[in-house]
Amino acid sequence: MKFKKILLPFVAGALALSLAACNDDDKATKEETPKEETAKKDASQEEAKAPSKEELAKMQAKLDEQQVDKSEIVAVVNDEKLTGDKYNQALMSIQGQMQQMGQDPTSKEASKQIKTQTLDSLVNQTLIRQKATEAKLTATEEEVNKEYATYEEQVGGEEAMAKALKAQKMDKETLKEQIAESIVFGKYQDKVAPAKEVTDKEIQAYYDQAVAQAEGTEQKLPPLEEASKEIKGILEQQQQQELFAAHVEKLKADAKIELKI
Incomplete structure (x- = not known):
C-alpha cells in the first residue's frame, strides 16, 4: 500500500529482518558451489565479510535491549x-530497515533516534486507525489473503514464510491481522488524500531531471514515451504522500497525545 512510504511498515520490516537471518545458511550454501572460478572468489570474499554466529548473537542481544x-x-x-x-x-521494523541500509541501530545516537521514530510511527498508526474506524473502513478476507500471498511470494514461499514468522515469534493469524490493518490504512489514505492528475509538463520536467543526472554515467534511460507511464505513477504517489503526510500532521495537532517513555 502507498501509505507504507509515509508510515514505517511493521510487517515488512520485521519480515525482512527475519528473512535475512533465516536465509543466511541457505545463501552461504549456494555460494559454495559457483559455476565459475570468479564467482567462487566473490563468494569467498562475501563469506569472509559475513558476521559470525557469535557476532550476530551479540547484535541481537543489543537490539533486544531496546525493547520494553x-x-x-x-x-x-x-x-x-x-x-x-x-x-x-x-x-523491530525500524531496526531492520536501518540494518538493511548498512547502519548500526545499536549505537547510542541511533538508539535515541529509533526510540523517537518508533513512538512517532506508533502514534501515527494509531491516529490513522482511529480515523479509519470512524469512517467504517474495513479489509475483506479476500483482500487480506491476496496481500498475504504477495508477502509469501516475496519472502520465498510457504516454508520461508514459516521461518520468517517463527524468527519473529509471530503466527500466521497475527500477520494477517497486521495486513488487514495496512489495507485499511491504504483505503483511508485514498479517501483523505486522493492522487491528483499529473500533467505532461510535470512528466517532462521529471524526465529532463533524470536525463541530467544520468549525464556522465553509464546509465541509459528509455525514451520519454516508454518511461512516461512509470513517471506518472511516481509523481502521483509523491503528491499523495505529501498530502497524506500533511493530513497526519493535522491529526496529531488536533489529538491528545501523551508519551510515557
Whole structure:
C-alpha cells in the first residue's frame, strides 16, 4: 500500500529482518558451489565479510535491549493506551530497515533516534486507525489473503514464510491481522488524500531531471514515451504522500497525545 512510504511498515520490516537471518545458511550454501572460478572468489570474499554466529548473537542481544515490557504503557493517544507489544513490533521494523541500509541501530545516537521514530510511527498508526474506524473502513478476507500471498511470494514461499514468522515469534493469524490493518490504512489514505492528475509538463520536467543526472554515467534511460507511464505513477504517489503526510500532521495537532517513555 502507498501509505507504507509515509508510515514505517511493521510487517515488512520485521519480515525482512527475519528473512535475512533465516536465509543466511541457505545463501552461504549456494555460494559454495559457483559455476565459475570468479564467482567462487566473490563468494569467498562475501563469506569472509559475513558476521559470525557469535557476532550476530551479540547484535541481537543489543537490539533486544531496546525493547520494553509488553504490558508497559508507552503512550496514550486520544485516551487509547498503547502497550509495549505494539511498540516492540514497530521497533523491530525500524531496526531492520536501518540494518538493511548498512547502519548500526545499536549505537547510542541511533538508539535515541529509533526510540523517537518508533513512538512517532506508533502514534501515527494509531491516529490513522482511529480515523479509519470512524469512517467504517474495513479489509475483506479476500483482500487480506491476496496481500498475504504477495508477502509469501516475496519472502520465498510457504516454508520461508514459516521461518520468517517463527524468527519473529509471530503466527500466521497475527500477520494477517497486521495486513488487514495496512489495507485499511491504504483505503483511508485514498479517501483523505486522493492522487491528483499529473500533467505532461510535470512528466517532462521529471524526465529532463533524470536525463541530467544520468549525464556522465553509464546509465541509459528509455525514451520519454516508454518511461512516461512509470513517471506518472511516481509523481502521483509523491503528491499523495505529501498530502497524506500533511493530513497526519493535522491529526496529531488536533489529538491528545501523551508519551510515557
